[in-house]
Amino acid sequence: MSSPPFLESSHCSLTRGQKSRFTYKHLSLLSQYSTASPLRVVAHIDLDAFYAQCEMVRLDVQPDQPLAVQQWQGLIAINYPARKYGLTRHVTATEARKICPELIMQHVATWKEGDEKWAYHEDAWKHMGTHKVSLDPYRMESRKILKTIKDSLPDTQRVEKASIDEVFLDLSKHVYDLLLERYPELRGPPPYDDATENLPRPTTTALDWQTDALIDLDITASEDDDPDWDDIAILIGSEIVRNVRKNIYDFLHYTCSSGIARNKMLAKLGSGHQKPNAQTVIRNRAVSHFLSSFKFTKIRNLGGKLGDEVVAMFSTDTVSDLLGVSLEQFIKNLGEETGTWLYNTIRGEDKSEVNPRVAIKSMLSAKSFRPSINDFPTAVRWLRIFAADIFSRCVEEGVLENRRRPKTINLHYRTGQQTRSKQSPLPMSKTLSEEMLLNSSKLLLAQIVADGRAWPCSNLSLSVGGWEEGVTGNQSIGGFLVRGDEAKAMLDSEREASHISDRQEYEHPYKKRKLVSHRSSEDEKLKIDRFFSATDASPGSGIEGHTDSEYSTTDQGHEQVTMKKLSPPIRSPVNSKEAVSDNIPPSAQHDPCGSVHHPFSSEHPNHKSSSTLNLRKRNKASTVPLTVSTKTVIPPQHQFTIESFLCSRCSNETLIPIHQKEEHEDWHFAKALAKELRDNERIQGEQAGRSHSSLERPKIAKAKGGGRGRPSNNAGSTSSERSSRVEKGQQKLAFGRG
Secondary structure: OOOOOOEEOOHHHOOOOOEEEEEHHHHHHHHOOOOOOOOOOEEEEEEOOHHHHHHHHHHOOOOOOOEEEEEOOEEEEEOHHHHOOOOOOOOEHHHHHHHOOOOEEEEOOEEEOOOOOOEOOOOHHHOOOOEEEOOHHHHHHHHHHHHHHHHOOOOOOEEEEEEOOEEEEEOHHHHHHHHHHHOHHHOOOOHHHOOOOEEEOOOEEEOOOOOOEEOOOOOOOOOOOOOOHHHHHHHHHHHHHHHHHHHHHHHHOOOEEEEEEOOHHHHHHHHOOOOOOOEEEOOHHHHHHHHHOOEHHHOOOOOOHHHHHHHHHHOOOEHHHHOOOOHHHHHHHHOHHHHHHHHHHOOOOOOOOOOOOOOOOEEEEEEEEEEEEOOHHHHHHHHHHHHHHHHHHHHHOOOOOOOEEOOEEEEEEEEOOEEEEEEEEOOOOOOOOHHHHHHHHHHHHHHHHHHOOOOOEEEEEEEEEOOEEOOOOOOOHHHHOOOHHHHHHHHHHHHHHHHHHHHHHHOOHHHOOOEEOOOOOHHHHHHHHHHHOOOOOOOOOOOOOOOOEEEEEOOOOOEEEEEOOOOOOOOOOOOOOOOHHHHOOHHHOOOOOOOOOOEOOOOOOOOOOOOEEEEEOOOOOOEEEEEOOOOOOOOOOOOOOOOEEEOOOOOOOEEEEHHHHHHHHHHHHHHHHHHHHHHHHHHHHHHHHHHHHOOOOOOOOOOOOOOOOOOOOOOOOOHHHHHHOOOOOOOOOOOOOO
């Protein structure tokens, strides 16, 4: 029945302060697609006799023309004009033609043995042994319909494809947006910022449902009652679905029926309530009345074994009779989970969500052979049909866009009463193709044949499974390569950078020779000498006025300053096995280029009040002693750069690059630590030798306070021995040693 025409009520007609029974929290849950919101709106769209409609649209048949879709000798779809003659899917094609002589019998498309694509064949029903049914034409039309539905809704809308001809829509968010647009009083925050506050009553008191099939209200409700926000939400949902159905018919010429309710279960029951080409609305106040007339075996998941069990258990198949059964009885007979679910279901409760995409787990293409096939080439021709059939459905799942793809392929083979199967992985490094499926299935078939006793074959099927989400954004190795002019430019830039790096390495800053401008003024020269000299030396550590540098004039008239090495005092190594390079750190040795570090005199631990230095002169084998006075200290005039530092601990007093200073000091620390460890080992070895040389061990007298026979600190040893002995775990500390 239809409600009275739409009337807009004025605010003054409402009782001041009247509130809705719904809260701001319920409204907020509506925007979140929450199944807990009592304002939720779900729709179910079901195509009318879909296969028959596809053939009617393809053949351009008039809407009142009886038509049935034939598969071999049976009927799989009958349009509504043909149903008026009493035709059902349980009659054969021959019987249907007798009942309705005007009936158009259209056989489904088939794959013919040896063909690479399905087609419509007039005499396909005569060639069951060499043809295979194809539903690809209907799948293609289903994709078109789904696209039209999505194009009619906002991008954020949740759309679930339930089957080839069924779609669920969760309209909650769309309804929420339209509610705020049409009713500004809902936009503000709740009073006192309390979400449990009730909403104001709707300003609309009469609703226009147009041509919708409106389910009558429950006995406890009346049409004279003012509508609440759940009625407004359902009304807006019906407007949305009505527009979707109109677009499907205008663009694709298909009719469909729909149901609008608060959950998926009620919406699905509603879409089949007034077929064909109708729209059923189930308001919250009409749920009990709507379900009371149903057999619960019509409800999803209650039409199989569970439904038969409930019928046998309670001796009824109607919802109205089961409403009197308590929850405790359901739980006692069916278990807590199933009993609770059934108790809520017959009362119209369903918390299942509308999933935007229900991922399939496998795809199967099969054929039963009558008579059986007996050779490998015949089986391969059918495998080609299976591969093409499966690949066309894989395309629908998005394998070409790499959204999803299967990981495994399975071949099932029946000979006599025995069924065998083989499985193999699909190459994940290659794009899935029809040829890949065919080649993989041929290999599996060859394995079955190699096992023996493969013929005759009465049934053959091919399937793919193990579906996983595709990885997006990956590139092949070619995507990381550079070609053409870009590669040449990159190569040139790398060569230039390499030359610059080599030149910088050759001309290291601390190896560069410094150019100093020649100035005649003595004052300027003193400033330069003072800049390149070291800090003042301690008394008794300087070298008297020695300068070992020579000047050479360049083409530009500048003086090029080069420094020559001042030889350290000649000394003998402490250990003959010790190489000279072991006493000189790597940073103080000659570098590979042949350049040497330059000396600088400073305080040395071996220097005394007067000392003799042996200086090695260039191109001379003899040494010249030089006595340095302690009274006169003249700082040496050897030039060094600010990138260098002078190590006073080295015997040859060498200039070290500043970036090697830390490493150089670590070298000295390691050498000192190694020497100390060697000294300790030598001392311990001497003590061990003395203890072994003694023929009799000294007796240990138990001293008071030793405890458990432990010797006291002074038992069995003299004071001199105690002072020189190093106990285990102890180490002498050397103070004042360099």
